[in-house]
Amino acid sequence: MMATFNPVTPELLEKLRNVVGDKYVKTDEDYLTAYQTDEEGNSIYFRKPEVVVFPGSTEEVAAIVKLANEYLVPLTPRSAGSGVACGAIPIYHGIVVELERMNKILKFDADNMYATCQTGVLTGDLQAEARKHNLLYAGDPSSAESCQIGGNVANNAGGNKAVKYGTTRHQIYSLKVVTPTGDIVTLGARLQKCSTGLCLEQLLAGSEGILGIITEVTVKLRPLPPYSFNMVCVFKSDEEAFALPNRILKAGIDPTSIEFMDNEALQLTCKFLDMKMPHVDDGCDYVIVTVESFNEDDSDRKMEQLCDLAEANGSIDEFEADARIWKLRKQFAEAARSVDKMFQTEDFVVPLDKIPDITKQLPELRRKYDLYCVTVAHIGDGNIHVLPLNNKGLSPEEWFNKIKAFHHDLFPRVYALGGKMSGEHGIGFKKLEEFEACTPEGELKMIRAIKKALDPNDIMNPGKLVNVG
Ligand SMILES: Cc1cc2nc3c(=O)[nH]c(=O)nc-3n(C[C@H](O)[C@H](O)[C@H](O)COP(=O)(O)OP(=O)(O)OC[C@H]3O[C@@H](n4cnc5c(N)ncnc54)[C@H](O)[C@@H]3O)c2cc1C
Missing domain, CATH: 3.30.70.2740 (Alpha-Beta Plaits)
Structure with missing residues (x-):
């Protein structure tokens, strides 16, 4: 069922300007066109907002949300717009709340291994800051150089280190959130354990902007392992390659990541990057295994163990690759886009x-x-x-x-x-129909009840994840 909302009026625009300042309220056609999509390339999904606002603080976000409720205008939170589920597309037009100005690391505590970031901090910048202190921020989507920490939390982004460290939700201590009715709340705490109340910060993680706007994220940092290797195991058949991960995990090798690229993906990306890699012209697939360690002997032992295991499972060659292998893996989507x-x-x-x-x-x-x-x-x-x-x-x-x-x-x-x-990509608008078809009614009922309770006017990213009905 299509929701109905009011259009953005000159009066509302004036009030938005009073909140964030004239230059942070954009209605020019160029802006509206730029914000009609995220990473989606099929024009059938494109929808233009009526206005794009660029708040600079949590308080400004809260004031915008209150106005949206007063005028019954829909809001779409947006970070870097690198999502691939049409989550940041303003399906019902209205206001896009672009969070890129809120891009400061507010606190970086190396001794106690945590950082508090505004939502718009680039994931790659947080990773780089952590490395400077010999620490690791373990969230690592392939889009890290362009996506933002708030967008990662909203989508519960996964990426390349999830085998060992989990997805974005596992990196969170606490969140500052503007609720769909405009209240400012802090959810979670910097604790190693907690059985106090509901785990609401985890409810927000992966909620795709339908339950509130995340404005600050306090993340865990970890010691940066000084030793690591990337081993490429080469397979002639997909089946043999696909059977390997379970065996690696069972062997206790404790990999940071296990990635797969089929031969077509390898051919496409090598061509795009003008790169030559072993066995690609022979029709082989790659399984790329990264192992990190705090002990050099342990690292050497795991490398040997991994090679033995890969060979026993049909790998025809194993070679150690430098970090460029990650360029190949991470540039794959760009290579696909070029086609x-x-x-x-x-x-x-x-x-x-x-x-x-x-x-x-x-x-x-x-x-x-x-x-x-x-x-x-x-x-x-x-x-x-x-x-x-x-x-x-x-x-x-x-x-x-x-x-x-x-x-x-x-x-x-x-x-x-x-x-x-x-x-890891979420449901957004793109898979909403399929999500509703595949999800048991009891679960859908719970999601809709939560959405309705928190967002009685259904103004917060409507038409994403579920229709409220
Ligand atoms: C080349 C490429 C590689 C990628 N690789 C990966 C990968 O390895 N792993 C992975 O998980 N994803 C990957 N992605 C998808 C995408 O980068 C992630 O989903 C990322 O988390 C989106 O972050 P963003 O800042 O771009 O968010 P956006 O696209 O702006 O928003 C994503 C969703 O979150 C909502 N939202 C955004 N910010 C907030 C906020 N502050 N509060 C509440 N809701 C908000 C939006 O409304 C939208 O629904 C890739 C994308 C590309 C283009």
Whole structure:
């Protein structure tokens, strides 16, 4: 059901200017066009806001939210707009709240290993600041150089270190949040354990902007392991590669990450980066394993153990790669975009032992829907990114319909194996219909009840994750 809201009026614009200042309220066509999408390339999803506001403080965010309630105008929180689920697209137009000005690390306590950041701090900047102090901020989406910490929390971003350290939600001590009715609350605390009340900071993590606007995040920092290696294990068959992660974890090697790139993904990215890598021309896949350690002997021992294990599981070669291997892995999405601006990133996640069960169904699905796909995976998390590429030049509408049909076939298979449709990108607007179709009614009822209780006017990122009904 479509929600109905009021349009942004000159009176409301004037009040917004009074809150943030004239130059931080944008209604020029250039801005409205720039904010009609996030990373989404299919124009069928684009919607323009009526105004983009750039608050500079939590108090300004709260005042904007109060105005949105008073005038019954929808709000879309936005950080860097690197999301791939149409989460930051203003489906019902209204106000986009762009948080990029709130970009300061407010406190960095190296001795006690935590930092408090404003929402707009670039994830890569926080990682770099931590490294300066021999510390690690363990959230590491491939988009770290462009995404922001608040956006990471809102999407519970995963990325490349989740095998060892978990996703963004596992890096959080506490959050400062503006609720959908404009109250300012601090949720969580800098504690190692807590059984006091509900764990509301974790409810906000992954809530995709529908339960409030995160304005500050206090994160955990960890000691930076001084030793690490990246081992590339080369496989001729997908099945052998997909069976490896579970065995690595069982062997106690304690990897930081286990990533997969199929041969098509390797070919595409090597070509894009003009890079030559071993065995890519022979049609092989890579499993890239990173292990960090505090002890050099332990690191050497794990490297040997890993090679033995990979060989016993069908790897035809193993080689140690320097950090450039991560350039290859992280630039993959850009390589895909160079072929197709509308590229679609699947993000389903299954239990580790079910990876072979779902991946062996993919060739049949590709044939059935006549899809050219490349695949990378955070395979150590069971999180598979299959990217169908529109290499036949279908129109936005034809491509949209093809992907919808593919989803309606794919997701029930994922759920039948105990999986879910998103491991890290979220539901946003893009998969809302599929989420509602695959999720049990009792769970949907709970989500809608929470949303309605916190956001009685449904003004906070409406039309994302669930329809309130
Ligand atoms: C090249 C590339 C690689 C990527 N790799 C990864 C990866 O490895 N792992 C991964 O998880 N994701 C990845 N992503 C997806 C994306 O970068 C992440 O989802 C990221 O967390 C989004 O952050 P952002 O700052 O861009 O948020 P945005 O895109 O601006 O917003 C994302 C969602 O959060 C909401 N939101 C934003 N800020 C706030 C806030 N302060 N309070 C409340 N709600 C808010 C928005 O309304 C929207 O629903 C990748 C994207 C690209 C383009």
